[in-house]
Amino acid sequence: MIDQETRRACRAAPKTAQARLEREQAKHMYYGLTNALCPTCLQLVRAQILIRDEKVIMRKYCPEHGHSEVLVSSDVDWFTKSINSIKPGERPLSFGTAVNRGCPYDCGLCPDHQQHTCVAQIEVTNYCNLDCPICYAENRATWFLDIERYKFMLREAVKREGVLNQLNLTGGEPTLHPQIVEMVKIARKNRVSMVLINTNGLRLAEDDDFVRQLADARAAIYLSFDGFDPEVYKTIRGEDLLGKKLQALEKLEKYNVPVVLVPAIYKGLNDHEIGPMIKLLTESKNIVTIQLQPLFYVGSCEEEELNPLEKLTLTETIDLVEKGTDGAIKKSDFMYVPCHHPMCGTVCYLLLDEKNNAVPLTRFVDPNLYLDYIKNRPWVDRQELFNLTRGAVEKIASAAAIPDMAGGTVEENIEQIIGLVSDCCATNNTRKFRNRIKQISIHAFMDKYCWDQQRAQKCCVHVILPTGRMISFCNYNNLHRYAGSAITYDNQIGINRMKIRSRQRTNT
Numbered sequence: 001m002i003d004q005e006t007r008r009a010c011r012a013a014p015k016t017a018q019a020r021l022e023r024e025q026a027k028h029m030y031y032g033l034t035n036a037l038c039p040t041c042l043q044l045v046r047a048q049i050l051i052r053d054e055k056v057i058m059r060k061y062c063p064e065h066g067h068s069e070v071l072v073s074s075d076v077d078w079f080t081k082s083i084n085s086i087k088p089g090e091r092p093l094s095f096g097t098a099v100n101r102g103c104p105y106d107c108g109l110c111p112d113h114q115q116h117t118c119v120a121q122i123e124v125t126n127y128c129n130l131d132c133p134i135c136y137a138e139n140r141a142t143w144f145l146d147i148e149r150y151k152f153m154l155r156e157a158v159k160r161e162g163v164l165n166q167l168n169l170t171g172g173e174p175t176l177h178p179q180i181v182e183m184v185k186i187a188r189k190n191r192v193s194m195v196l197i198n199t200n201g202l203r204l205a206e207d208d209d210f211v212r213q214l215a216d217a218r219a220a221i222y223l224s225f226d227g228f229d230p231e232v233y234k235t236i237r238g239e240d241l242l243g244k245k246l247q248a249l250e251k252l253e254k255y256n257v258p259v260v261l262v263p264a265i266y267k268g269l270n271d272h273e274i275g276p277m278i279k280l281l282t283e284s285k286n287i288v289t290i291q292l293q294p295l296f297y298v299g300s301c302e303e304e305e306l307n308p309l310e311k312l313t314l315t316e317t318i319d320l321v322e323k324g325t326d327g328a329i330k331k332s333d334f335m336y337v338p339c340h341h342p343m344c345g346t347v348c349y350l351l352l353d354e355k356n357n358a359v360p361l362t363r364f365v366d367p368n369l370y371l372d373y374i375k376n377r378p379w380v381d382r383q384e385l386f387n388l389t390r391g392a393v394e395k396i397a398s399a400a401a402i403p404d405m406a407g408g409t410v411e412e413n414i415e416q417i418i419g420l421v422s423d424c425c426a427t428n429n430t431r432k433f434r435n436r437i438k439q440i441s442i443h444a445f446m447d448k449y450c451w452d453q454q455r456a457q458k459c460c461v462h463v464i465l466p467t468g469r470m471i472s473f474c475n476y477n478n479l480h481r482y483a484g485s486a487i488t489y490d491n492q493i494g495i496n497r498m499k500i501r502s503r504q505r506t507n508t
């Protein structure tokens with residue numbers, strides 16, 4: 001029964017359609033819930049995923065520090081479709097820790113983790129020959145990893161994976177380690193398919209013989225390269241490094257060492273250089289991938305003044321690729337990568353025709369085939385990609401039609417590529433084909449602003465600690481770095497950054 005008060009309220013309510021329209025709309029649409037970090041104290045807090053002004057926002061609430069928000073995606077459509085593309089991950093063969101306190105405190109990997117290791121990382125030193133203002137590693141110049149400990153760490157990782165797809169030797173600056181070449185050789189002999197050295201390139205620029213040794217050891221190089229403007233290097237690396245970077249690239253080409261070019265993309269600083277960097281990729285013989293990394297605020301740049309609602313996101317970076325290539329590469333040419341969480345990264349494969357024109361593979365291979373192909377691996381298996389493309393090309397040829405393309409020039413490119421692939425098929429010349437595949441990947445690492453437990457649990461990039469424990473790279477950077485484990489080989493990751501933060505707060 002309706003009481004008197006409700007009756008009065010109903011009579012007083014606006015009755016016209018106009019009045020109903022004028023009723024205030026909610027400021028945002030609720031999309032989902034996750035766990036995140038308070039950017040002030042790093043405590044685990046609940047977070048809502050909201051859609052507002054055609055953007056995806058994460059809104060958190062910390063009982064101590066109140067509300068905070070961060071931009072998660074500049075493109076609602078991409079975000080929702082990519083979330084729907086999530087596929088079940090592959091589990092590792094065994095786990096390093098038990099579920100005890102819950103994610104993210106049980107890293108090891110624990111049985112709650114949703115993906116095996118696609119990329120393993122080992123820090124071999126915390127010495128570096130640079131002091132970059134954006135460094136996430138906070139180097140302290142105190143240790144080099146002992147080779148016996150390195151072998152143990154490798155054994156532990158291989159035990160959990162069977163075969164490690166990819167190992168990145170990192171630091172600090174790993175080329176300063178006196179046994180770095182030996183480390184590469186050991187990994188190659190012990191069930192590691194691909195070994196990359198994450199480097200600033202300074203030693204490579206100066207030491208021809210060292211590059212030759214790396215080539216002999218079958219290492220690949222993951223080279224930080226932030227564009228062609230000396231001022232950019234001064235701002236984000238502390239000095240003008242352009243000459244050194246180009247010298248390093250020259251030497252790597254001389255010895256045909258595969259290179260992954262890794263630009264940190266700093267909004268408003270070097271984001272206009274993406275086009276020229278992609279040109280460098282397509283024109284180079286030995287640069288196989290460019291991995292664009294939107295700047296993440298960890299380590300030295302953690303306290304930099306930032307409006308988290310203007311942070312560069314994965315989707316904006318894709319837009320920058322489209323803009324930087326004058327539309328030759330489109331947003332639709334990028335694939336969700338189901339290997340990790342789709343908001344962690346995306347990839348676009350390019351095929352080069354005989355004139356080095358790059359055509360995205362999505363123009364003639366069904367993207368859904370890709371999803372299975374890259375489901376659980378980070379690196380291009382060119383043989384498999386060749387088979388995939390051959391199938392697609394055969395289909396096109398038998399249908400006697402080229403699929404719907406954006407313009408004439410693309411069609412011409414496709415025709416040339418069909419010729420190239422057919423030629424390779426006829427002669428079974430997969431090497432020729434392999435050399436003409438290039439990859440643009442975007443990897444958006446997490447900082448304290450955008451850390452999301454759902455992404456962490458599906459992480460496939462894992463840091464191997466000297467104890468053999470393996471931790472998601474983003475968890476390591478945001479929560480566990482300077483746990484003491486890398487330096488003392490401590491069995492516990494007890495002294496994590498959250499505790500350090502709490503101690504600092506208590507002391508002040």
Ligand code: SF4
Nearest residue numbers: 103106107110112113
């Ligand atoms: S990130 Fe993975 S391994 Fe770490 S605590 Fe969470 S579920 Fe476990």
Ligand code: SF4
Nearest residue numbers: 128130132135172200
């Ligand atoms: S970003 Fe790399 S090169 Fe720069 S200081 Fe850090 S470890 Fe050294």
Ligand code: SF4
Nearest residue numbers: 340344445459473474
């Ligand atoms: S390292 Fe970070 S960004 Fe990369 S897959 Fe793991 S959680 Fe995602």
